[in-house]
Amino acid sequence: MSLPPLLPWSDIHTRLPEIFPEGSANRDHSIWEIAAKTIFVMLYTGAVEGAGRWIRPDQVTRMTDDQAVQDDDDARDAWATSSTKPGKADVPGRWYAVNTRESIRDDTIRYALIQNGAVIERPGLSTTSPAGRYALQADFAELLAPTLDEATFIAKAAAWREKHLNAGALARIAIVRKGAAAGGAYELVTFPNGESRRITSGASADISKAVIEVFALKFLQKPGVISLSESGNKVVARDDELAKAIGLTIPADKSLPDIVLVDLGPAHPLLIFVEVVHTDGPVNDARKIALLQISEGAGFATQHVAFVTAYLDRASQTFRKTVSSLAWGSYAWFASEPDSLIVFSGKPLQIEGG
Template identity: 35%
Template sequence: MIYTNAVASTDGDTVWIRPSGIIWQQADVLATRTSTEDRLQWYRAISKNHVAVQDLLKEWDLTSAPRFRENSRETLRDEIFGTLRNNGAIRQRAGLPTSSSKPRWALESHFANLFDPLLTGDEFLAAIDTWTSEHLDAGSRLKALRSRATADRDHEVLVQLPGEGGTRSLEPSESSRILKGVIEEWAPRRLNDPLVLTISEPGDKLYVQDQQQLSTLGINIDVSNLLPDALIADLGTNPVTFWIIEAVATDGPITDHRKDQLLTWAADQHISPDSCQFLTAFSSRGSSPARRRLKDLAASTYAWYLDEPTMELQWDQISGRGGTVIPIRPSR
């Protein structure tokens, strides 16, 4: 991280790296390619992909000899980076969804200062003692946690739930913005009396509107099992209709296979298949996921687009001779 100058800056011009950039690092690069231009070239390569790294090594006439196995990046990210972050030594970039592949890690400047080569002997030991006393006690870790939470709030997606449901904060992502549209725009138009039961997010994050109501319904939420992005009940129908919703930012529409999986999940929650409806939500009809996956939508399901909130797409079987399929119709 020091080699690429991935040190958090106060002016917003921070260089961020991914764990893979460390996995691909090797001794020959550190030892022989030390100029500013070399470091910039290396940073550009690791910011692209492993092929770019291999091409740069060939250009430098160096043999590829990474110090870590490729699959060790999860340990680096989850255990080492997590511990360093909790102790205030490195910073995680705010505003990125959990699923994003963009670089998000940089050293805190006060921690990076400990690696100043001019800092030696007793002065070096004193600097370590000072940093430890200022950053490793419980109060300092609490301040670091508070600071991260404040930064995350600046980027979160705030959703107004129907009725007296209050608000819910979702992580910053395109799927969160689509879900916000479903809950705030689609549900009030389409459903008689909507109640948001669950919202699931990447990283095993699960929002439950009312655990007591779920218990009454016999619904047991387990994040280790398959979950839809959202489950909304329409209390204004008899029997109650359960809408199983997937928000597609990159992939994951309700296909026939996915529908079967979700119906099995619903049955396990004591929800009758006859009471289930399905909605795949996209950002736009022109978005890449919508253009690619519209052909894969399961029969008897609906699609909705964030930028056309008053419209809804229905895909269903023709009912018989004289029957009519209405592929696009306004929502109520």
């Protein structure tokens, strides 16, 4: 059986971000250089679904630049065999150190490429077996054909995602892509009471819209919107009557967060302060203290107040940059995964209704 056509690892690296767009699970480890080189070694050895060939992670560490350009079938077959034999660790020019094989196996193969459907695992192999166990999924391997022009590749990548990623993964990708490519001067946000307001279009606006139209309905029993502000603290909506009904005085300064929600379902209304984070500005400890002063002044005890930082996606650089500063006793919510909350507290959830 002839080996599959070989695409240089650098070209594989270039294609991966299109195959796994923003919103893909563990995207960073699916598109980084190690993933490209791991995929290259699978192609190089012919480890593709249906071929009966499999690789071990340590073979990725043993590949070298000199070997990678020896692309005739005889050279590739010979290396596929020799690279599985026990040998000394000092392979001249090896791509990675010996002790990186566990990271390649776990971070790149198991929790990224397998999870995203690009790699399959050999069935029936014991966990202690030294035999190769990983290969490229057949349709995924076709995305790496050297003869594909850009337009054909993009179309095939989209078709592959539709066929091989689950509905949740596709929905997450679609939501993130929408947030990154939102256009137009404004968009409409529909409040729980049926009223609509116009907000300036953009990534922050998409998150705000999701908070009001999705988060509020999903996690609150009887939601209401007390205030909604845009970037620059421009107040889009302000319901003083609702605030007055629950005893909340809305300050005239810029101390309020992007969104203030209320849940009128519980016996004592629940106040929810939401910060929308596209670039910066999460609910950190200092912000939480300031917001508690507002709520306590209105007669809301701590147990009747919740703090949420809303992001577009859990895999975003923004979340990774700000997660360490999120206040204990607060929540993180992601528009791309609307059914779940991250709780920064050991206490039971306070804002989930019904």
